[in-house]
Amino acid sequence: MIRKRVTLKDVAQAVGVHVSTVSRALDPRTRHLITPEVADQIVKASKQLAYRQNAAAYSLKTNRSRTVGVVLPDITNQIFPPIIRGVEDALAEHNYVAILANTDGNPKREENISETLRTRGVDGLVLASVEREDEAVRRLVSDGIPIVTVNRKVNDPGVSSVVHDEDEGVRRILMHLVSLGHSQIANIAGPQELSTGEERYRAFEHHRSLLGLDSDPRLIAFAHGFNETEGERSVEELIAAGASFTAIVCSNDRLAIGAIAALRRHGISCPGDVSVTGYNDMPMVDRLAPPLTTIRIQQYRAGFEAAKLLYAMLETAPDQRKPEHIVLPVELIVRGSTQALSSPAGKCREALNRKREIE
Amino acid sequence: MIRKRVTLKDVAQAVGVHVSTVSRALDPRTRHLITPEVADQIVKASKQLAYRQNAAAYSLKTNRSRTVGVVLPDITNQIFPPIIRGVEDALAEHNYVAILANTDGNPKREENISETLRTRGVDGLVLASVEREDEAVRRLVSDGIPIVTVNRKVNDPGVSSVVHDEDEGVRRILMHLVSLGHSQIANIAGPQELSTGEERYRAFEHHRSLLGLDSDPRLIAFAHGFNETEGERSVEELIAAGASFTAIVCSNDRLAIGAIAALRRHGISCPGDVSVTGYNDMPMVDRLAPPLTTIRIQQYRAGFEAAKLLYAMLETAPDQRKPEHIVLPVELIVRGSTQALSSPAGKCREALNRKREIE
DNA sequence: TTGTAAGCGTTATCAG
DNA sequence: CTGATAACGCTTACAA
Numbered sequence A, B: 001m002i003r004k005r006v007t008l009k010d011v012a013q014a015v016g017v018h019v020s021t022v023s024r025a026l027d028p029r030t031r032h033l034i035t036p037e038v039a040d041q042i043v044k045a046s047k048q049l050a051y052r053q054n055a056a057a058y059s060l061k062t063n064r065s066r067t068v069g070v071v072l073p074d075i076t077n078q079i080f081p082p083i084i085r086g087v088e089d090a091l092a093e094h095n096y097v098a099i100l101a102n103t104d105g106n107p108k109r110e111e112n113i114s115e116t117l118r119t120r121g122v123d124g125l126v127l128a129s130v131e132r133e134d135e136a137v138r139r140l141v142s143d144g145i146p147i148v149t150v151n152r153k154v155n156d157p158g159v160s161s162v163v164h165d166e167d168e169g170v171r172r173i174l175m176h177l178v179s180l181g182h183s184q185i186a187n188i189a190g191p192q193e194l195s196t197g198e199e200r201y202r203a204f205e206h207h208r209s210l211l212g213l214d215s216d217p218r219l220i221a222f223a224h225g226f227n228e229t230e231g232e233r234s235v236e237e238l239i240a241a242g243a244s245f246t247a248i249v250c251s252n253d254r255l256a257i258g259a260i261a262a263l264r265r266h267g268i269s270c271p272g273d274v275s276v277t278g279y280n281d282m283p284m285v286d287r288l289a290p291p292l293t294t295i296r297i298q299q300y301r302a303g304f305e306a307a308k309l310l311y312a313m314l315e316t317a318p319d320q321r322k323p324e325h326i327v328l329p330v331e332l333i334v335r336g337s338t339q340a341l342s343s344p345a346g347k348c349r350e351a352l353n354r355k356r357e358i359e
Numbered sequence C: 001t002t003g004t005a006a007g008c009g010t011t012a013t014c015a016g
Numbered sequence D: 001c002t003g004a005t006a007a008c009g010c011t012t013a014c015a016a
Helices: A008-015 A019-026 A036-048 A055-062 A080-092 A106-120 A135-143 A166-179 A196-212 A227-240 A252-264 A301-316 A345-358 B007-013 B019-026 B036-048 B055-062 B080-092 B108-121 B135-142 B165-178 B195-210 B228-241 B251-267 B299-314 B346-358
Strands: A067-072 A097-102 A124-127 A147-150 A160-164 A185-189 A221-222 A246-248 A276-279 A293-298 A327-328 A331-333 B069-073 B097-102 B124-127 B147-150 B160-164 B184-191 B220-222 B247-250 B275-277 B292-294 B323-327 B329-334
Touching: A008 A019, A008 A036, A008 B160, A019 A036, A055 A196, A055 B055, A067 A080, A067 B220, A080 A097, A080 A160, A080 A301, A080 B080, A080 B097, A097 A106, A097 B097, A106 A135, A124 A301, A135 A147, A147 B080, A160 A166, A160 A301, A166 A196, A166 A246, A166 A276, A166 A293, A166 A331, A185 A196, A185 A227, A185 A252, A221 A227, A246 A252, A252 A276, A327 B147, B007 B036, B019 B036, B069 B080, B069 B108, B080 B097, B080 B299, B097 B108, B108 B135, B124 B299, B135 B147, B147 B299, B160 B165, B160 B299, B165 B195, B165 B275, B165 B292, B165 B329, B165 B346, B184 B195, B184 B228, B184 B251, B220 B228, B228 B247, B228 B251, B247 B251, B251 B275, B299 B323, B323 B346
Parallel strands: A067 A097, A067 A124, A124 A147, A147 A160, A160 A327, A185 A221, A185 A246, A246 A276, B069 B097, B069 B124, B124 B147, B147 B160, B160 B323, B184 B220, B184 B247, B247 B275
Antiparallel strands: A293 A331, B292 B329
16 A cells, blocks of 8 residues: 655644744754754654655756756766766765766757756756767757766867866876887877867877877878777778887777777787777776776766766856866876887887788 | 746647646647647647646656666676666656666665655666565565566565576576586576575576586585675685586676686686686676676666566556566577687587587 | 646745 | 745646
């Protein structure tokens, strides 16, 4: 038998006061209006009756749902769960909950999603799926919905964001490779519509020239997605281009995994012949063969900070909200996929060329 | 400028009818009560004004939130995201959304979670975090909340579930190992409070005796969690016990990964000296060294079916709800972590090749 | 076929 | 400090 939920009215009746008194006594922000003894009685009674506020009624009245939407490309992609976890943990502190939605990068799905979330009356949005120029975000912003992007950002600085220090990450990777004696370094860049792809590529170019490394357009391949297949394809492109290299900097781990597989198929070993680096430090990449040298980013913290930022916005009057941008530090994780260039730098190049002739 | 949301009243005014007419025209189930032309007009106007139902008002009135809670141990654990995805996709078809909550296996957190979900007025629950004897579930059931467990189940058959065919999975693994010539097969069993751990263990014992394999208690180790560390510890236990074995059946992939690492530390190679099998076919286990032989389970589908089941319950009057139990088929994935027992003869190897072709 | 009106459980305004 | 009352937007008997 499903007992009807207890309401303010029930508590009021039990204590012998009016509903509105109960409402005030139970809200920390208005409790001071009530005589302490009465308030205590009310609190006690509400506990005893197991009173729980009706979220729908609260929402209807206050026009706040204490719900935020979290939109991401695909929860199945390993880098997102920690973000979500961070978001939820931060929200939980304020009695907010999250509704998830996956876009799959599909615009039609994205349309549905905003529709659903709007109907649900989410108070704000955490977006992990944005492109640098994002029409959907523009619409949402112009509708006045509080937004924070996480992991990525849009070009418009008016939209708050929490991202990782891409420039520093790429710089550390290049420093690491250079310290191992590498100078012919290729780059598999990520999709340039995404801020991560673009910023990592830009950082690569920047620090490469700062370090005085070979600059050859044949050493750059652009992946059209952050996945293994594109990593493989990009290596093919690099090899076909014909410039020799002893290391490849990949814009994320999955590209690196694909790259290593493709190299192997060509009889080129990693790290023996070519060092390869990833980015993100996904789960399990420490157990691959070879374990991946990569940049560790703080996904959980990014999610947490993003939610904190969003909550702060929600607590601020719409007309005095200011965008904020947080950049989280990153860490270089050196593992087995990078190794020192075996003494004379030309030796490896020869090995590579030999391999190529054999095919 | 945040424009106030369009309500039924606005649409009614635009068309020149009463709110209730609009309400009826917009609900497929009552549309037939309205003159087609009027209905069309209303639909058109509502589209044009971008009317969206106020979820809070709907909930308050109908006492249905079109929201379900999804409770799991930790979204960061790789086997859960596909489940969630399945749940959300199935729910989306009916305009339901999911609220996620992570227990971390922590009872205090679990308490908070039920509290939050109850307050939110979820219509039902998908539970991926249950133990075989679960106090929390009992409470929820006795409160009359519709529940479906996924991936795991509780002992009480009154609670609906969607699980994988553990018995068949273990059977296939054992058949596979036997066909490779193994007869001394150890087992790293999972936590016995969880249905997965218990069923896989039971299946192992059952099929082992059916196949006439060595039965030695020293060939069994119980892990206290489904993780790599416990896999390592269990191998130590197995080795310390002193019975010799040529294969280890692990209750899931993470245990297997830990087991292989521990074996390696002892100078025992996999699959050269000992074959190891996993369970679940987590992402990336095909790229480990060695790639893991394992059982593939249908996590997405499990989530999808669980949500379908739950939705069906929600559409059924409380007094005529019947528990349902779905068991999904599994698949053996043979990779590099298992190999034919080399010692006696090449005979064994031939058998293996035949077998591989068959599968 | 459509309109009327009540009421879901809260919060907020205004008296007292 | 507390009570009465209205209103949030919607669904749904019931009336017309």
